[in-house]
Amino acid sequence: MTILSIDGGGIRGLIPATVLKFLESELQRIDKDPNARLADYFDYIGGTSTGGLISMMLAGPNKYGRPLKSAEEIIQFYNYYGEKIFTRHTVSWWEFICELSAYFFGNRTNEALDLMASKETSISSLSRFKENILYALLHSKYSNDNLCEAIKKVLEEAGSSELTLKQTLTNVVVPAFDIKENQPVIFSTHQAQKGAVMNPLISKVCVAATAAPTFFPPCGFTIEDRRHGTKKEYNLVDGGIFANNPTMLAIEEIWKRTILEQEGFLPAGMTSMIAGFTEKPLPSSQVGNVPDSKFCVLSLGTGVVTHSYTAKQAQNWGVLPWFYNLRENSMPLVDMLSFSGGTLVDYDVTLYFKSRGSEDYYLRIQDVGLKGASEAMDDASQENMNALVKIGEELLDKKVHMIDFDTRKFEPVDDAETNKEALTKLAQELVAERKRRLSTAV
Numbered sequence: 042m043t044i045l046s047i048d049g050g051g052i053r054g055l056i057p058a059t060v061l062k063f064l065e066s067e068l069q070r071i072d073k074d075p076n077a078r079l080a081d082y083f084d085y086i087g088g089t090s091t092g093g094l095i096s097m098m099l100a101g102p103n104k105y106g107r108p109l110k111s112a113e114e115i116i117q118f119y120n121y122y123g124e125k126i127f128t129r130h131t132v133s134w135w136e137f138i139c140e141l142s143a144y145f146f147g148n149r150t151n152e153a154l155d156l157m158a159s160k161e162t163s164i165s166s167l168s169r170f171k172e173n174i175l176y177a178l179l180h181s182k183y184s185n186d187n188l189c190e191a192i193k194k195v196l197e198e199a200g201s202s203e204l205t206l207k208q209t210l211t212n213v214v215v216p217a218f219d220i221k222e223n224q225p226v227i228f229s230t231h232q233a234q235k236g237a238v239m240n241p242l243i244s245k246v247c248v249a250a251t252a253a254p255t256f257f258p259p260c261g262f263t264i265e266d267r268r269h270g271t272k273k274e275y276n277l278v279d280g281g282i283f284a285n286n287p288t289m290l291a292i293e294e295i296w297k298r299t300i301l302e303q304e305g306f307l308p309a310g311m312t313s314m315i316a317g318f319t320e321k322p323l324p325s326s327q328v329g330n331v332p333d334s335k336f337c338v339l340s341l342g343t344g345v346v347t348h349s350y351t352a353k354q355a356q357n358w359g360v361l362p363w364f365y366n367l368r369e370n371s372m373p374l375v376d377m378l379s380f381s382g383g384t385l386v387d388y389d390v391t392l393y394f395k396s397r398g399s400e401d402y403y404l405r406i407q408d409v410g411l412k413g414a415s416e417a418m419d420d421a422s423q424e425n426m427n428a429l430v431k432i433g434e435e436l437l438d439k440k441v442h443m444i445d446f447d448t449r450k451f452e453p454v455d456d457a458e459t460n461k462e463a464l465t466k467l468a469q470e471l472v473a474e475r476k477r478r479l480s481t482a483v
Contacts, residue, residue, distance in 0.1 A: 042084050042335050042337065043082060043083045043084045043085070043309060043337045043338075043471060044084065044087065044295075044338045044339070045061075045083040045087070045099075045338075045341075046092075046285070046286065046287050046338065046339070046341065047087070047093075047283035047287070047339040048090075048286050048287070048340075048342045048343045048383060049090025049091055049253075049343065049379070050090065050092075050285075050344065050379075051090070051091055051253070051256070051343075051418025051419050052093065052119065052419060052421045052425070052426065052429065053411075053414075053418060053429055055116060055119050055343050055426055055429040056120065056341075056342070056343050056408060056429055056433040057092070057095065057341035057342070057343060057433070058095060058116045058119065058433070059429075059432075059433025059434055060341055060406055060437065060464070061095075061099075061115070062111075062112040062247040063464060064079070064112070064468060065078065065079055065111060065112045065113070065404060067463055067464060067468035068081075068468050068471060071472045072472045072475070078108045078111060079108075080099055080100045080210045080307055080309065081211075082309055082471040082472070082474075083211060083249060083471075084211060084295075084309045085212045085214060085291045085294070085295065086099055086100050086211060086212070086291075087213070087215070087291035087294075087375060088214075088215055088250070088287060089216055089279075089280050089281050089284055089287045090251050090280065090285070091217075091251060091282070092287065092341075093215040093247065094247050094345075095214050096214075096215060097109070097114070097209075097215070097243050097246060097250075098110035098114075098195065100210050100213045101199075101201065101208070101243050102199075102201060102204065102208055102209070103201055104200030105198060106210075108195070109195060109331075109396075116430065118191070118195065119421075119426060120426055121406040122187070122188075122191040123421035123426055124421045124422070124423075125187045125190075125191065126187050126191060127183060127189055127419045127421040128184075128185070130184070132417075134160065147319045149156050181256060181257050181258040182255060182256050183256055183419070184258070185248055185251075185252065185257045185260070188247075188251065188257070189244070189248055192244050192247045192248065193244065196244060202244075202478040203242065204243040204244075205233065205242055205243065206228060206229075206230060206233035206239075206241055206246055206454060207229045207233035207234045207341060211230075212229065212230045212309075213228075213229060213230050214294050215229070215246055215280070215287075215292045216228070216280025216283070217249045217252075217277040217278065217279065217280045217437025218279070218282050219275060220259060220276050220278055221274070222276075225280065226275065226277060226280075227283070227294070228241065228246050229294055231294065231304075237265075237267075237269075238266050238271060238272065240264070241264055241272075245260065245262050248260045248280075249262075249275070249278075250279065250280060252277060252278045252281065253279040253418075256418070256419060257279075259276055259278050260275070260276075260277045260278075261274070261275060263275070265392055267360075270311045281379065283382070284382070284386075285378075285381035286340065286342070286382065286386040288338060288390050289386050289389060292393075293389070293476055295336075309475070336394075336402060336403075337402045337403075337467075337470065337471075338390065338394075338404070339404050339464075340404070340405045340406070341405075341406050342383065342405070342406065342407030344407070344408040344409075344410075344411045344414075344416075345379075345380050345409050346380070346411065346416045347410045348366075348371050348376060355373075371416065376416075384444070384449065387444050387451070388444045388446075388449060389402075390403060390405075391403060391405070391444045391446075392446070404460075404467065406436060406442075407442065408433075408436055409451060411432065412431055412432070413428045413429075413431065413432065414428035414429050414431075436460055436483070437459065437460050437461040437464070438460070438461060439459060439460055440453040440459060441454050441457040441458060442454065442457075
């Protein structure tokens with residue numbers, strides 16, 4: 042059972058996209074097929090936030106029944122649409138003062154001015170404060186109009202503007218969080234096949250998956266099941282608030298599907314051979330359950346920040362310093378939640394594989410430090426996007442890393458091969474597995 046998992050991280054999605062470009066090129070070389078795509082080899086693709094957007098472009102079908110984008114084309118997508126998607130609202134100082142005053146103090150404008158002119162705040166800091174966190178305080182930082190337009194154009198160019206989730210070429214898992222129901226929502230191809238109310242348009246999944254609080258507004262929509270006379274309302278934000286690393290979500294989906302529900306499914310690379318894949322899962326008698334030792338997982342991060350603070354430094358922090366640190370131009374709380382949650386998942390998955398003697402079947406590729414690039418998830422300047430691609434390329438030549446069970450730190454493995462070598466080996470295994478499946482299906 043082959044799984045590809047992609048973390049959330051905004052524009053830093055360029056890092057895993059660059060890694061995937063290399064893997065896809067290796068699959069094409071080894072399989073001697075220039076049209077080979079990742080969806081032909083991975084049974085499940087899980088993605089959170091920007092990873093969810095990537096997963097939809099990798100697995101969504103165009104009018105020819107092939108993936109919407111190759112990995113290389115996804116890099117082009119970020120480069121072309123990145124700045125458009127992360128276009129800031131324009132706010133004058135007067136609008137800023139009035140809104141902040143009204144929000145915090147009613148008509149006590151002088152108190153708002155005193156707050157901004159405190160002894161720790163310089164003129165340049167005030168400018169950054171207005172530009173970077175006004176809409177984190179009072180509104181979303183960005184509109185999602187440009188994101189919606191970008192997704193719409195991708196689907197229209199592919200001749201697939203009304204695609205729904207159940208039509209993906211391989212199984213996908215994308216988390217979101219419903220702020221009205223106050224619970225996670227896991228969108229998946231499998232659930233979409235089972236019921237209309239879990240089968241939204243792919244465009245809606247993309248927008249909901251990337252609706253990161255403070256960055257973009259929530260995504261709301263309703264799905265009607267006319268056959269059964271029911272409907273379901275969704276009020277969604279980015280699933281990164283609870284699962285920025287979606288690896289375990291994909292594994293849990295497979296366990297639930299094959300063990301609890303006793304259902305099988307069509308493996309990756311077989312969709313073009315058997316009609317009706319998107320309409321009905323195969324019975325478990327045809328596919329069978331998935332033994333623990335048969336998982337093969339590639340998990341890709343979007344880079345982690347290296348800011349650290351002492352208790353003394355954070356002693357008097359309130360809401361604003363935790364959400365936006367003016368001096369370091371960072372978002373401490375968001376960074377900590379994202380890093381800690383992703384690391385815990387990595388630890389658990391590593392422990393799971395090691396306990397079964399199959400640690401060689403789990404590969405986590407993650408950059409630590411983002412050296413040479415901005416740590417911001419929304420810095421879509423061309424200079425920064427180029428730097429993120431460079432980080433992805435340099436990651437390929439770094440040694441394979443793994444979580445240390447004692448320190449819980451992501452450390453290089455003794456005598457390990459490089460990530461590039463590990464990906465080439467993975468590509469060989471994926472090609473061999475696909476050929477085995479195709480031979481048995483004939």
